[in-house]
Each structure stands twice: as C-alpha cells, then as structure tokens.
Amino acid sequence: MEWQTFAHEADVGIRGSGPTMADAFAGAATAMTSVICDPDRIEDRVAVTLECAAPDDELLLVDWLNALIYEMATRRMLFSRFDVAIADHHLTATAWGEPIEISRHHPAAEVKGASYCELAVRRQADGQWLAQCVVDV
C-alpha cells in the first residue's frame, strides 16, 4: 500500500494505491491523515470499526473518508493504520489510532470533508488500484 498527497490550489489532493482496491482505500486514508499530521507520530493504541456502503466505487471512497472524518471529529482521535475489506460496494474496516494530543501531534489542518473533486477509483495499466480525491481543509 502506498500513499501520497497531490497539489490542489485551495485544498489538498489525497491518493492511495496498492494491489487491491481495499489497499488503495487504506492508502487514501493514510494520505488524509498526513494532511493533518505526520502519520508516524500517531500510535495505534485504540481500534474503531467502521462500515459503509455505496452504489459505486467512487462514492464508496468518499463515504469511507467521510466516515473517518466523522470519527476523528467526534472522538477527537487521529488514525494511522487501517485494515479495509471491500466486497460488492460494501466496506468494513478497522482504524487504529489514538486521541489527539496537540503538543505531540501538532495537527496542522482539520479536514472538513472529502469532496468529489478529482475523484477516481480505478485499476491502472500496471494492475495496481488507485483511489483519490480532494479533501477540504
């Protein structure tokens, strides 16, 4: 699983890739965390389970990221490790992380929502899956 951010003038693009769609979704989640703080600073002490379903892969990616944003906001947590399973546009996942500690995590920007801008979920020519969109910060 690999992840990266990409440039967007007002906000930030996030991208994950890997041998399966689930890996790409996990990578996109890690990329989203990196918008807030260095994922390596987050200890995987607490597990949270999530579940979502959508009519297509792209909507499922947005739903997955927005579910994480909701959990981060209401639990005041940051996540750094993701175990994702996807079958028939239905996602189940466990996210591991810990409560935000401003003095240690130095969070830079809050993610407000995952947008449909630059949204893509597809298998690339090399067989790897890609999952990306722009998140609003």
Added chain:
Amino acid sequence: MNISRLKRRGNFEWELPAAGRMRVPGVIFASRELLEAMDEKVAEQVANVASLPGIVTASYAMPDAHWGYGFPIGGVAAFDAEDGGVVSAGGVGFDISCGVRTLRTGLKLADVEARKARLADVLFARIPAGIGSTGSIRLDARGMEAMLKGGARWAVQAGYGSAADLAHIEEQGRVAGADPACVSELARKRQRDELGTLGSGNHYLEVQVVSEIFDADAAHAYGLAAGDIVVSIHCGSRGLGHQIGTDYLREMVMAAPAAGIALPDRELACAPIKSALGQRYLGAMRAAINCALANRQILTHLAREALAEIFPGVRLPLLYDVSHNTCKEEAHMVAGHKRHLFVHRKGATRAFGPGHAELPREFAAVGQPVLIGGSMGTASYILAGAAGTEERAFGSACHGAGRAMSRHEATRRWNGRTLIDDLAARGILIRSPSWRGVAEEAPLAYKDVGAVVDASDHAGLAGKVARLAPLVCIKG
C-alpha cells in the same frame, strides 16, 4: 489562464462566451495580471456552473478566484426557482457561512504596542483554536434547536454580546427559514463540543491596526481612523456545517439523475429549489448559517473578555459581520424586472451598495462594509459595497487574497518556526498550536491581497476604505 478565448468587457471585466452546455456566459472580474495568474481550472469551473439549470444572467468569478471544487472559490451564481433553478450544496461548500467580523476597540496603536505580547498570550489562552480544541458550551437538544433557529440572536440572549451587535450582522444575526429538523444527528453530534471554537486552516483571530484610510467618508461612517486598533475573526459553522455539506452533497449526487440534472462535475451536486430535497437543504444550510453566526458571536464575547483583562473598561463594538460561503434568497433587478433569486456565493462576499434596504441606517450613504481577510504577514482590507454593484454581480465582491500555491508547496518552501520568528521581527506576533499549520498559511502562499482589492475597486464591485495591518494573530 489562457485569456485568448475571453472577450474583454472592460479593464477589469472579462467574458467567457457561452458555449457548449453553458446556458449563460461566464464573467471574471480581474486585472489582466490576476487573470493570467489564475489556474485554467477556474475558467472550466465557471463554465460548469454556467451549465446548471435556472442560472440567471451569468456565472461570475471574483478577482480572488482560484481552483475550488465544483464552483471556483470566488464564484457567484444566482438561480431562479420559477425557472427550474437549483440550489447546490457544492456551490456553498463544507464550511457553510464561513465569514469575517471586525470589532472596533477604541484603542490606538500606542496603547497596545507595549502590551502586545501579553495580549497575544491571553487571547491564545482564551480562544479555543486548532484541531481537537473544544468550547465550554454544551447544548442539550432544546438548546441546539434554539441556537440553530436563533443564530447570533440566540447567543446574545444567552449572554454573549449585546443587542447592539445584531444590527451590524447580515440578516440582523439570524437568517430566516432555518429548519433544525433537516439537520442530521451526525451533524448535531459533530457540533457538540465545537461551539465557540475557531477551527484551523485559514481561520484566525487577529488584532490589527488601521494603517491607511482610502475613503474618509466611508471610514467615518464605519467609525475608523488611522492608528485605530481593531479585532477581526475569521471562522465558520464548524463541524455542524461540515457535516451538513457532506450529508447533502451525497444526497444531491444520488438524486441528480432522477431530477433530470446532468452534472458536469459531481461536486456541483444540486437539486431543484422547488424539490423536497432542495427545500430540506435550504432548511439545513440556513441552520448552519445561524450556527456560524452564533459561533462568531461567542468568539466575540471571548475576545472582549480577553481585551478587558488587559485594558479594563475597553468596549469592542461590532463594526460588521459578513459570511462568504452561502446561498441566500435575495431580490435583484434583472433586465428591469425584480426577481427573487437564490444567490450562491462561494468564497465571495455580499457587497450591497449605498441605499440598499438591508443596510443599517448609519451605513446607508456609503454602502455595506465588505471585510477582506488577508494573510498573517500582509494586510486585510475593509471595502464598501459600490453603487450599482447589484447590477454587476448580484451585489458581490471578493473575500480574501486567495491562495497562490498549494499547502504542500508552502510547507516545502517555508518552516513554521522560522516564519514565526521572521514575523515577530517585523512586529507581528503569531500564536498557533501547529508550526506546520503556520507554514501552510505563509503570507507568500497567498496572492497579493492589494492587487485583489484594487481589482474589486476598479471593477466597481467594492471600493477601498481602509487597510488593516496585523499585530497579533491567533491561528487555528
């Protein structure tokens, strides 16, 4: 941006002729230099907005326009419900009713200079800023309902500020038509601890000095003079607004095909104003506007407490409060006929001109205060809505400098700690929970706010009144 396909209407007004699926032309207000520096995506997004059903006259972009999602940031578009017009959750965005308010203090630069560091520390201690910060107010279900319906009026009744504040807020502090029943449980839960918090990113509370006056009459009407100290607050509807944006964007994306709406970009998700979904979104979005107004009112109270701790007896009357991510129902003259329109402003400020019925009496002769946020090291501006602006862009102007580069590029170029030290050497004190957050908001990551407000002035949208230089910035 390649400007060869644009038709020049004036020195600061450019037309993107209607083509393809566009129902109306696009109009971009900018100098040639600003226009050439804009991303190609701005023109693409202006054209996409122009293709939405029921759009009236044109799809506009303000001088600070930049690549957004769906609408460009700096986009303005009005829709007529009687003409099949739509309301777009993407056209308002996640940070519903994000806006700026400015408070006068009665203090002069000399009063503050020697106590600036303490002022910065006290403000930073009292204003909840950054991710994970929480406010001190917890609302039960009834309290939440009252806040969502009452906005800043609710906050004043709850003891945060005075009734005099309300006259200097758009819609007198409370937008009508808010329907809390249309706000999801998720949105309410997300707001539970966030009332009275600043947020992060480009949100801030700044202590500023009036460094230059451009229009003496308007400045007098606004109670401003050179050397005056003011406090400006930039923030929005917090988690509640973000979740409402999330909820309705998804629902509108799903419902668009059945409503016969072909979206050129899913982020332009919208629904007919007259549909049940359109009406529910309006009810929820207006509740989020009220939440933002309540939030800025509570932060105002906290700022007043902080300043009173250092300057006993100081009063901070509200100059004005503007929202720049909204959809508002307004009456406008179009080709000689009065029409009721749903005006989307995404990263654009309402800028009603002199004599407009919505203005407080004391501003009637000079026009609405238009509050333009700058970046930490540059300047903010106060403009006045220009005469005739309602015919130009439905009474709208720019909202800020607009980013010139991505956050990623900004962190590559600047180090937050060094930036804080450099700004301190220039007399600007930054307090922030995150150095990286400061680097992402580096002054040079933004366009030249002076060029943006000059273009707004020359385009006849809003005239320059005063320039504000930062002294203390509490950065979320």
